Amino acid sequence: MIPFLRDITQIYTGDYSSFAVTNLGDIKAWGLNKNNLLLTDQSERGVIKNIVTEPMVMQLPDYFVRSSTTKIL
Secondary structure, X not given: OOHHHHHEEEEEEOOOEEEEEEOOOOEEEEEEOHHHOOOOOOOOOOOHHHEXXXXXXXXXXXXXXXXXXXXXX
């Protein structure tokens, strides 16, 4: 089993990116990261470098509130 998968409770996918929510409420993202769309704070260095190949924790802005009762739709 891939190590990061054991903590995943939900997975969301799009055309160019995917997201996984852990049992701790962290959101991991991978896929196309143009203009830091995935909020992983990875710098852009050409098309190939804009692709996040391994799940990385998203750095959500302070105005997002984490709660154990919040449901993500």
